[in-house]
Amino acid sequence: MTRYSHTVDGHTYHFADLKSLMAMATPARSGDYLAGIAAASDEERVAAQMALAELPLRRFLVEALIPYEIDEVTRLIIDEHDAAAFAPVSHLTVGDFRNWLLSEEADEAALAALAPGLTPEMAAAVSKIMRVQDLILVAKKCRVVTAFRNTIGLPGRLSTRLQPNHPTDAPSGVAASIVDGLMYGSGDAVIGINPATDSVSAVTTLIRMLDAIITKYEIPTQSCVLTHVTTSIEAINRGAPVDLVFQSIAGTEAANAGFGINLAVLAEGREAALSLKRGTVGDNVMYFETGQGSALSANAHHGVDQQTCEARAYAVARKFKPFLVNTVVGFIGPEYLYDGKQIIRAGLEDHFCGKLLGVPMGCDVCYTNHAEADQNDMDMLLTLLSVAGINFVMGIPGSDDVMLNYQTTSFHDAMYIRQVLGLRPAPEFEAWLRKVGIFAPGEAMRLAKDLPGPFRRALANLS
C-alpha cells in the first residue's frame, strides 16, 4: 500500500493511502468524524492539504479510491476518462492545478474543453485546498447550459425549481402553491413535486395535472414528479406525459444499490424519457439529486470522505446528460453537516466540483431544524452561490416545505437575489412572464400588482 507523508516544522505526518490523505485534507465536517476518517487535529488537516497539493493529478488515474473491480462508478470514471482532454494539465500537481484554475488562462472555453479529462477525485482534491473565494471564482468561469422546453444556465440568468409540495398531494393544494410561485416569477428550472404517495397511479395523476397546467397556460417550462426512476419508467409505459425523469444518485455502486438503482437502470430511464420527444428546444431529460453524506448514511462509502463521494456522484450524473443536478446540501442533518458554516462550504464545494466536471449544478439551499443553522445562513449561501453563477435554486412558499419538514429558499428569496445581482430567469420563461403580465412592463424585474387575466379567471371560479 502506498504511503503518503508530509513534514512540517520537523514533524512528519503519515497518511496510509490516498483516500485517507483525501479524507484528512477535507475541511472539517461532522460526517467525516462520524465515519472516523477525519484529521485528528487542525495541524494534521493542513499537513494533509500540503501533501495533497504536491500530489500529481495523474496519480488519481492509477490509484483508485474505491477498487475498480468492486464498483461500477469507479469503472465509469476510469473507462470514460478522456486522456486527450486531460493532456494540458496532466503534468500538474494538485497545487499547481489550483494556481492554473485561478489564472486568466483558465477561461470558459479552456475549462469546458478540460471537463471530460477530469475525474471527480481530481475536482474534489483541488477543492479541498481552495478557499470559498476560489470555489466561487472558478465556478463562475464554468458554464454548463442545458435545454428542454427552455434554456438553463446562460450567463446572467438564475432559474428556480417551483416545489409545490403538499402533505397529501391534494391537487388544489398543489395548484395553490403553483400559483403562488408563478406569480413571483418562479418555476423556470422545473415545476417539481415530491409526492407523498409513491404509487404509479398517484404519481401519474400529478404528472397529468402538471402537464395540463403547463399546456393550458402555455408556460415554457417542464414538469417532474420526483419518484423512483422505475416508477417513472412504468408511468411512461402507461402513457403518462413525463417531461423529466428524476432519481437520487450517489457516488458509489453500493450507495446507488441502496437507492435501488444502477447505471443500467438510469440509462433505461433516460431512454424512456427521450422516446417521448417532449423537449422543444433541447433533449436533456434527467433530473438528479445528490448530497454529501448519502454514501455514508447507506454505509457504502468504503472509507472515502463524503465530499469525494459526492463529487463521484457527478460522474454518474454527467453520463446521462442531465437537465438539472441538485445538491440538497442541508437536508441530511447535523451528523453529516453540523452547522451553517459546514453547510455553506459544502454547497460551494458541490457547485464548484459539479461545474468543473461539466454538470448543470443547482442547489437546494436548505437546513433542518436539528442543524445549527438558520435563515441567515441560507441567505449567505444563496448569495454566494448566485455570485458563483449557479444554474438554479429551489423556490417554495415562505421557505417552509410542509411535506418534507425542512426549510429551503422561497419565492421571495429568488426575487431578492434577482434584484441584488440582476439575475434573470431563463429567456423563454422571462418572455412568458412579461407576456402574461407577471413581470411589470419595462426592463426591470418588477412584479406587477394585478393578477394576470388567465389566473384571475381561474380564481374567479372558486369564489
Added chain:
Amino acid sequence: MTDRITDTVIPDAWGTLRRFTQARIALGRAGSSLPTQPHLDFQFAHARARDAVHHTLAIEPLRAGLVERGLGVVTVHSAAADRPTYLKRPDLGRRLDAASRERLETYRAPGGKDFDVAFVIADGLSAFAIEQNALAFLDVMLPRVPAESWRIAPLVIAEQGRVAIGDEIAVALRARMVVVLVGERPGLSSPDSMGLYLTWQPAVGTTDARRNCISNVRREGMSFELAAHKLLYLMTEARGRHLSGVLLKDEVEAPPERLAAPGGNFLTEDT
C-alpha cells in the same frame, strides 16, 4: 414637502387559496421581499422548533404518570451523554450506556420467559412531542393489549435515544417485539410530532427495512385512536407472521385527509 408613507405591504391577490394548503402562500411583499409580519411569524416557528430539539425531557412527570396508571417503569440513558453528542453521533443514540444495560437485565420476566412486547418512550429529536403525546396515546393503546393476551415488559423511558435504542432494550429485557414512541424531527408547523416504530425480534444492528413506522401522531396529525388501531394491527400481524418491516404492509384503511381540499385542480377546471 413629501407625502406620508402608506401601504408598506403589497398584498397578494390569491389569499383565497390559503384554504387549500398549510403552505405559507399569499404572504404579500414589501418590495419583492417578505413583509415584517410573516418574516417574524417564520422566526417564531423556527425558534419553537429549535426549542423542541433542545428541550430536555421532563422524566419525573412522565414516570409519575405511568406509575399512576399501575405500570412498571425503568429509566435508561443512551450512550450519547448530551444533546450535542446526540446530534453528531447517531450511533451513540442507538446504544445504551453500560449502567442502563445492566439495570434492564434485572427487569427480565421471571421463569426465563420472553415478553411479547416492550414499549419504549424515547425523547428522539423532540422531547416536547413525547410530553404532549406519549401518556395520552398509551391511554388509548394499552387497553387494546390486555394482560391476558400480551405479556408486556415494564415501560422503558430512554433519554437521548434514537429509534434503534429499542433493539438493545428488547434484547436486554428479552422481548419478542419492541414498540418505540419517539419524538420526530420537528417541522416548522409540527414541533410536537411523535412517531411509532414496531420491530419484530430486534437485535443490535437491525436495519430500518425491518421496522414499521406510524408517523405524525399528534393532536393535529394522526389521531391517537387511528394510530392505536394501526399499531395493534401491525403488532398482531408481526406476532402471527413472525416478521415486521417492508414485508409487513400496513393494510389498515388509509387515514382521512388531514386537510379538507375541496375542488380538484382549479387551474385547469373549466366552469
